[in-house]
Amino acid sequence: MPDVLHGAGPHADHVIALWRVALLICGGVFAAVLIAFAAALLRAPRARRADPALDESPAARRRHWRIVAASTGASLVLLFVLIGASVWTDRVLARVDLHGAQHIEVTAHQWWWELRYDDAEVARIFSTANELHVPVGRPVVLTLRADDVIHSLWLPNLAGKKDLVPGRPTTHVLRADVAGEFRGPCAEFCGAQHAGMVLTLIAEPQAQYDAWADAQRGSAPNAEAPQLARGRHLFEHGSCALCHTVVGTDAAGKMAPDLTHLGSRRTIAAGVLPNTPQTLAAWISDPQRHKPGSNMPPAALPPDDLQALVAYLGTLQ
Amino acid sequence: MSSHCPDARHVAALTLLLAIALLSACEREQRRFQAPAQQPERNAFDTNEGKRLFRWFNCNGCHGTGGGGAYGPALSDERWRYGHTLDDIVATIRDGRPNGMPAFGGRLRDDQLRQLAAYVRSLSGQLHTDVAPSRNDAITSGEPESRRARQATRPDPAVSGARP
């Protein structure tokens, strides 16, 4: 489980700080209430044995009312402190500078994340899936969309939780101030593989990010060696191309992750399996074993063909 | 007061029942996904998967989103050029047909073909109400499949092989 109390950006930092304030206040109030309750329980027998016809003394009554008034006053003050802290946090977060923001369109599908990196020059737009790279220190504006059911993006180390609702695009802002790898599991139940839909966010220095983005913009390399050519042929003319895209080939399916740079990702199947030739082969031959209920059908390929396909996919760096 | 105290036998019986109930909870629901579609026409999951595949593979482009036809013939009416049974439709999708229906056989598994064929039959109301899909996520394209009146099936004389 990720440590949700470890903030790596201003949004998470402020929200965690607010949470701590609320924990402190609410914890303190809780403790005070418990103490008062305990005190009342301990005193109770004495009160029962006392004569009910006896009035409490005026001094005692004034004391009691002062305690009530003070407690109420303190509660009000603490409530306003909480409201104030919340409003202040909102203002700070709303003023995060968005100059030079990278715009990314995130579309949630059952059960994978589609990412499209926008650019003013449309020929520089590229698509990838499940692994979101961002440059450290630069704001990122995410447009959140969904294709089928409601999903939710939850990146506790970077920014809060926001739903992706079909038909209602919305915006989410984050900024990573520390390099690292962060998990973003889906946080709204969306079907059989809701738990198997993890967005991996990788924050890296600007130079590394630029290198990654430039590589993502390239088309798939030509596959000339016989085994690779066979693998590519299987991809384009078998079932793969019906759903997947590899830029630079005839495969232009839009219903499943873009695989043009599959080799550059650390995991496959939206974080379910690590990305190695063995797991890739296992995933392709029986996806239902690893992610039961996912929309990927098993590919009934003879071992040679499977090897050729996996070898070809390995060239998609 | 003593008549309300449960005696030892009652306690033992209740404990036994409780134990049995707890043991039965050990059997978790095992759902088989993408199990071979034995009788897709009687299975709502398979029919709705067929509906998803109908859009994913662009069947809706040639045959209309609600099966009314466009480049290809209508699937929602009573006319069938190449047969109306599930196996006939599977063969049509798998092998293609001479007047422009492409062959998907090498690209789709048997399960998917059968799911698609079941959905195609639902377009003309051949399937039970509780199995056929009952909603669209697209613009209205006619009655939902589960509400379509069952069409009679008859061969379409104007085609299959003969030059128009």
Place this chain on the structure above:
Amino acid sequence: MHRSPGNVSCHGKRVVAPKRCPSARSRLLRAGALSLSLALAGLPAQSADDASAVPAQEWPSAARDTANTRYAPLTDIDAHNAARLKEVFRFSTGVQRGHEAAPIVGGGMMFVVTPFPNVVYGFALVPGSVAPRWTYAPEPARASQGVACCDVVNRGAAYADGRVFFNTLDGQTIALDAASGRQLWRTQLGDISRGETITMAPLVVKDRVLVGNSGGELGVRGWIAALDAASGRTLWRAYSTGPDADVLIGPAFRPFYASDRGKDLGVRSWPPDAWRIGGGTVWGFLSYDPELDLVYHGTANPGPWNPEQRPGDNKWTAGIFARRPSTGEAIWFYQWSPHDLHDYDGVNENVLVDLAIGGRVRKVLLHADRNGYLYVVDRASGEVLSADAFTYINTTRGVDLDSGRLRYDPTKEPSVGKTVRDICPASPGGKDWQPSAWSPRTQRLYLPQQNLCQDAMTSTVSHIPGTPFVGADLTIKPGPGGYRGEFAAWDPVARRKAWSIRERFPVWSGALVTAGDVAFYGTMDGWFKAVDARSGVPLWQFQCGSGVIGQPVSYRGVDGKQYVAVLSGVGGWPGAIVAGDLDARDPTAGGGFANAMRDLPAASPKGGTLHVFALP
């Protein structure tokens, strides 16, 4: 309009092509020319390729002449006697799909191309003959029927130098000997496995047969090609998307507007690789100006229809190219609908006319686009002189004549998962392929058009070669007023309609106008009509038995009489509900047209007949 057509945008604006700014000496010359042309302004305007250059007994190409006037210089039939027209010949083609072709007349014969299977009939124009002299059956691949978006139509042949040229649905161009019907050559240009077909009528220019492809709805990359008329060898092919080298854009390319200038815009105005499946097919009619030596052709919509999958201007789709016929090199381009949102193909015909505008005669082209605007464009430079709505429009708010760009209304912009309602004009546009006719006598453009709106919802779509690449579901419905079709006479100088006739169904047939001041058109419920070209008063009509969506022609027969010929046989995109037996219980069937044409099956059965009319 705040700028007069005579100015060029030099003063006060950054000029990219400074050679456009006239120097003082050239201004003097121009002033001299202006005063001369003012004197000439009293003369009636000519068409680029004078209609009388084509003999009265011929109709050698679908649009009659390379200027696309469809004007027959025959006066026998006029407003007084048109009511007496009789059908003098009828021939059943044996095919029952949409007949969009024009009967072609040349060398004493008439040539008719049917819809798939594209049989060609050669009739000898001798009195008393009832059967064709020859029949040619090209036997195109049957699978091509499955990749034809809008019925399996063919728009006609072309006759030149004793040869007949036509295209088949499966992507071949074929040349026949006109007298005998013997095949001279056939060339395979298109690949149906990628969804490519050919439906257009070729044009013969300088011994080259110009052909363009269809298939924009299947992600086919558009092109126009020139074949050698004698051998069928491909001389050049210019694509509508991709790098400049593929589009045949070179040093001679001078688009008028800044947004059409730049290197490799056919790649840079698309996301990576999207141009390879980007559409821009060339399925409309071609025009040619022999003086300027320019061929004009439109490019169709970009693919897919869902615009969110292809951000950018999507060059060079939904626009018009002017090219040299010998080499295909592009001279100028203008984009009617950049980043098209509604399937507004740019392939509608360009009628070449010389008009007196703003005090001088200008060589222009008239173009009624799908987007609903009637454009008057300087055909030498590509400058848009005016663009006025000829139908009800709410998808756009006019054309900015400074930048040349269409101004879209953002509330009608589709978004995946959102239903956008009342989009006007609908995807078939204010006018679709159905060609207009120009009369130099009345100075009017006769527009067959429709009045349709639609509700639409876009969705993400995969490109699977040979299957539709659209990503949009439509429901088409009648436009404001409730009528679905119209036949109008447009005055391009006054920039408005002179008169119009409302019709129940879209007027999907071509227009014909004659020197006798009679205009002809057909309706989808089977009426072939003649109206007074000056006033629009109906003169005559004939019930053909099936909807008329063909292109009417008129010629002088061997006996000296004037004949009018047209094909009936309902179909095409709006008629698919009949021709394809669609089920209108699904309103999105037939690309959304089933909803708008539910009453067509009762009004018109299938058919396929050639009709010839004359005065008794």
